[in-house]
Amino acid sequence: MTSSRRKFVQGCLAAAGAAALGRLGFARPAWAGAPELDSSRPELSAQGPRYLELERSGELERREQALWELSKSCSLCPRQCGVDRMAGETGICGSADTFKVASYGPHFGEEAPLVGKRGSGTIFFSHCNLLCVFCQNWEINHRGDGRQTSHAELAQIMLSLQNAGCHNINFVTPTHLTPHLVRAVRLAIDGGLRLPLLYNSSGYESLEVIRLLDGVIDVYLPDFKYQDAAIAARFSDGAPDYPGHTAAAIKEMHRQVGELRQIDGIAHSGLLIRHLVLPENMAGTDGFVRWAVSELGPETHVNIMGQYSPQYRAHEYPPLSRRPTREEIAQAKLWAREAGLRHFY
Helix, strand or coil: CCHHHHHHHHHHHHHHHHHHHHHHCCCCCCCCCCCCCCCCCCCCCCCCCCCHHHHCCHHHHHHHHHHHHHHHCCCCCCCCCCCHHHCCCHHHHHHHHCEEEEEEEEECCCCCCCCCCCCCCEEEEECCCCCCCCCCHCCCCCCCCCCCEEEEHHHHHHHHHHHHCCCEEEECCEEEEEEEEEEECCCCCCCCCCCCEEEEEEECCHHHHHHCCCCCCEEEECCCCCCCCCHHHHHHCCCCCCCHHHHHHHHHHHHHCCCCCCCCCCEEEEEEEEEEEHHCCCCCCHHHHHHHHHHHHCEEEEECCCCCCCCCHHHHHCCCCCCCCHHHHHHHHHHHHHHHCCEEE
């Protein structure tokens, strides 16, 4: 998945430039509005996602305003930079009052329940609040490659992905952009959006923000990268509080959406955790799988990813300078089995 995701981003960067974002405008398309339900697409249910009711009741607007308030002295993530992003100031993530999209399109490199036959409607955002030294997409997360995008354009992207047949809208690295996302979702709802929304993040989240997303997000897809504070501080730009904040955020995500639920093999709600196996167990996989079973239960869906490869500055931080061995990956899967996890890939 690591290599396929990187290839997807690289392949889309040019297309997401002049050919895609540069010419998009939010014109209500002919197919928008209350779309005709396609019986072959279980994700387009008659009831629709919970965010539709939040918008009808006015609650989604209230959530959006609460998120903008957190941007004024930014506390959208555990970094708590305190900058006034509404005034154009930037913190660690590098984002101010605007945002960038690096690429978007149907993506087939995600987990099978997210991809189906038509792909996950994936939108890669620029910048990141965690900034790992082994980042596979460092060009967009660290360097900030991408194009400035308006809320109307982002709404149109979501609608175009729905129209292309994608099974969901997959927000990648959205943590620092949550008020922008909710604003664009509200515009897209007016255009007929009704796909499940995926929140695909590093796991380094503010509990307050995740609570504001209750009912907005249908599927949470967080990483749980490390169990050790010192390792998190060394590899992720001085974030020793990563394990604690991530554990709390994932427990709240699980409270909101529960176990991964599927219709005809396609996920429509729930939690799926990603855990990347690192050399010499730097990720603390044995501790992570025990935590997952103890705190969330054995039915939790976990992707134990064995495809780590040194990217960005990883060569400066041995043992991250090498891939995990087959034995290390096999041991990680054995720990998951011994811990009692029933749904791990």
